[in-house]
Amino acid sequence: MTIKIYFTFSFVFLAVIVSAQNVLTKDEAVKLALEHNYGIKIATNTVEVADNNQGILNSGYLPSLTGNASATIDVQNSEGELANGETRIADGAETRRYDTSINLNYTLFDGLGRLYNYRRLKEQYLLSELQARETIESTMVQLFSIYYAIAQLSENTDVLEETLTISKDRLRRAGYQFDYGQNTKLDVLNAEVDINNDSISVINIKQQLKNTKRDLNVILGNKRSEEFQVETELNFLLQLDKTILLEKMKLNNVSLLQAESNINISQFDIKTNKAQFLPTVGLIGSYGWNESTNNSPLAFTLQNTNSGVSAGLNLTWNLFDGGSTLTRVKNAEIFLENQKLQKEQILNDIERNFNNAWDDYQNKLLIFQVQENNIVTAQNNFDRTNEKFKLGQVTSIEFRQAQLNLLNAELNRNQAKYDAKLAEITVLQLSGELLNVEL
Incomplete structure (x- = not known):
């Protein structure tokens, strides 16, 4: 192997390695989005807040314990007459008092209001998880839409560059033929016009590719440079079964699950409001200590210290509050009915959307197959x-027309290819399976 061949081979091998290392795979893109996408981060923080709210510290089941302390100083000028007629005067008599106490307050029974509120917080946490899942699914759909747009633009760029190469070769041939008198200057000018048009198409699509890569980088939290490639190989999940997916949709669709969670929350709201019709029983207890000193000669005691423990039960029953509790219960029951109606509406909408998405998916798969066959015909015609x-x-x-036919066939094939994949993603999203399959 000569030195020149060796360096050429080394350069090509290094370029292949660098290109391979700079390919952003779908799995890597998903991982970056899950870790750095701002919408997903916000949704995760919202779930964390709901998790804090459902804890025992926010349940109302724990007692409240308060501590109080005070100190006072009182300076008075006093004059008093004793029983024997003696008069005593105390100028600047000082009285000091120190108090401290610890108080316990615990609700033993509140009509089960705490229990239903605690369960409501648990359900609210589940709802926040579903909302976070919806955010993740929407982000994944947006991610794959942009990712496959980059893949399509990349393939289209290769096709347009190949078209430009063919046009340049045609111009060279036309130039040689003109030099040897085999054609006219018009053929050369036509070839130059076609090269200009093809060059403009390449410039425009490269700019569009750069812009789309920036869009993807925003989804990824700006964690990748703009110089990267994407995977262009697609695998369609042709084993999908419409009946099975329809059943999974009714069980796993995130919008339906959120509607069901809202129904559960409304039921707990009704029970919490009804609990206010029952009495509340509370336990109270305290430990107190106080001390007072008085240097006045008129005082009977110069120092007094007290300490002790007290405990008791209290019962509170709101016998009539003007009907506000009853009104809240009635409104909560109406709201529950609305939640049930809304779930039925969501189910009808999703079933329609799923059927439309499934038919659209099947049609686009068929169109992709037709476009694949059209490529063979267009290629044979061009050759x-x-x-x-x-x-x-x-x-x-006639040559240019055959060239454009092949170009359009390749562009249409690429369009059909990624349209079918995005239609598949829509079907998976509606069925609740988007996060459960390998795309």
Whole structure:
């Protein structure tokens, strides 16, 4: 191996390695989005808040314990007459008092209001998880839409660059033929016009590709540079069964699950409001200590210290509150009925959307297969036209038409390919299986 061949081989091998290392795979894109996407981060924090709210510290089952302390100083000028008629005067008599206490307050029974509120907080936590899942699913759909848009633009760029290469080769051939008097200057000018048009198409699609990569980087939390490639190989989940997915949709669709969670929360709201019709029984207890000193000669005691423990029960029963509790109960029952109606509406909408998405998926798969077959026809037509063009049996206009037919067939095939994949993702999202399959 000569030095020149060795360095050429080394350069090509290094370029292949660098290109491979700079490919952003779908799995890596999903991982980056889950870790750095701002919408997902906010949703995760919201779940954490709901988790804190459902804890025992926010349940109302724990007692409250308060401590109080005070100190006072009182300075008075006093004059008093004793029983024997003696008069005593105390100037600047000082009285000091120190008090401290610890008080316990615990609700023993509140009509089960705490229990239903605690369960409501648990259900609210589950709802926040579902809302976070909805955010993740929406982000994944947005992620794959942009990711596959980059893949399609990348493939289209290769197709347009290949078209430009063919046009340049045609211009060289037209130039040689003109030099040897085999054609006119018009063929050369036509070839130059076509090169200009193809060059503009390449420039525009490269700019569009850069912009779309920036869009994807925003979804990823700006954790990748703009210089990366994406995977263009697709695997369709052709084993999907409509009946099975429809049943999974009724069980796992995130919108339906949220509607069911809202129904549960409304039921707990009714029970919590009804609990206010029952009495509340509370336990109270305290430990107190106080001390007072008085240096006045008129006082009977110069120092007094007290300490002790007290405990008791109290019962509170709101016998009539003007009907506000009854009104809240009635409104909560109406709201529950609305939640049930809303769930039925969501189910009808999702079933319609699923059927539409499934049919759209099947149609786009069929269109993709037709476009694949069309590529073969367009390629054969171009190859035959190219051979005849070299022999001078077809005009440059006919050659250009065959070239454009092949270009459009390739662009349409790429469009159909990624349209079918995005339609598949929509079906998976509606069925609740988007996060459970390998795309």
